[in-house]
Amino acid sequence: MLSKQHIRGIVYLAVIVLVVALVAIFATKRLPITLKVADTPKVEMATDTLFRFDPNTVTYDELCMLGVDKRTAVGIIKYRKAGKVFGIAEEFALCYGVSDSLFQRLRPYIYIGEEFATKPRPHSDTLSYGNACKKSRFSPRPFEKFMIDTVGVEYLRRIGFSTRQAEALIRYRERGGGIFSMNELRDCFAVSEEMADSLSHFVILSVRDPHEGLIEINSADSATLRRVRGIGSVTVVAVMQYRKFLGGFAKKEQISELKCVTPENFKQISEQIYCDSCKISKIDINFAPASEFQYHPYMTRRAVKLILEKRESKGGWSSIGEMIEDGIFSKEQAESIAPYLLFGTTPQSFD
Secondary structure, three states: OOOOOHHHHHHHHHHHHHHHHHHHHHHHHHHHHHOOHHHHHOOOOOOOOOOEEEOOOOOHHHHHOOOHHHHHHHHHHHHHHHOOOOOOOHHHHOOOOOOOOHHHHHHHHEOOOOOOOOOOOOHHHHHHHHHHHHHOOOOOOOOEEEOOOOOOOHHHHHOOHHHHHHHHHHHHHHHHHHOOOHHHHHHHOOOHHHHHHHHHOOOOOOOOOOOOOOOEEEOHHHHOOOOOOOHHHHHHHHHHHHHHOOOOOOOOOHHHHOOOOOOHHHHHOOOEEEEHHOOOOOOEEEOHHHHHHHOOOOOOOHHHHHHHHHHHOOOOOOOHHHHHHHHOOHHHHHHHHHEEEEEOOOOOOOO
């Protein structure tokens, strides 16, 4: 027969086991919410589909497949419909919304069709140096278009500048950070009206960077983010953690989703930042293991469960629209998650 002391010990042990079991159950249920950033599975940067294209004929859908965001793609199509012809690949970089990183990634795949490519003028249509000296002080026009902000002294001499004029023009453009209009070119004392008129059809001008002076939030480190007025030490940590969970910001408005950012604070912050959506990590939803997307802020437990169940039975999806039809995402949820999804090897945008 057990003594009172033994019975008391058994009761205490049972209570301890029960408490441990409850703690374990509670911790398991809370895991997705309390998961630390360090435990989050690393999402590798996916590679968009790249193929050879002519900016004069490429379609909106093809631009989206190449990783160009919808707004920029629409701008390029409108730019072209307004009569713009891309004579050289570098002119594609001048389109509004085409970032340096995007152009560098697409540059090896750009080709200009023969009917659009800038062609040199016949020699007879261009004044020889001797004839130019007789008719004017300025010698022949160039044979092809050129970037006024990248040519050197030797090139400028070949198209009619003297050494002193060429050097003066280069100093002028360096002081101003570039030449952005023909009026700015005419304002240079080394360029006469006659020179400017003769060069006007050949000069490719630089476009002012709309993001100049702003901070890119997908590549900024903590010290850089701290330079943004309105972002303190607490907000810096929150921004970097949320960026890692998301895989990068598709638009700067996502900063306002953080609890520590008030509407007034976001208005101040948004004036100082921008985001390059080409730098976000994408998830191949048809092949990625659950560990790569189950903790994404825009993924619900229900969506994860349905993805795993239906992916196995139907073999995957070809568009975000199919996932809406299958009841995995609502339209609002799809708008949020679409920038982060790949279907096979094709980047997905929400239509």
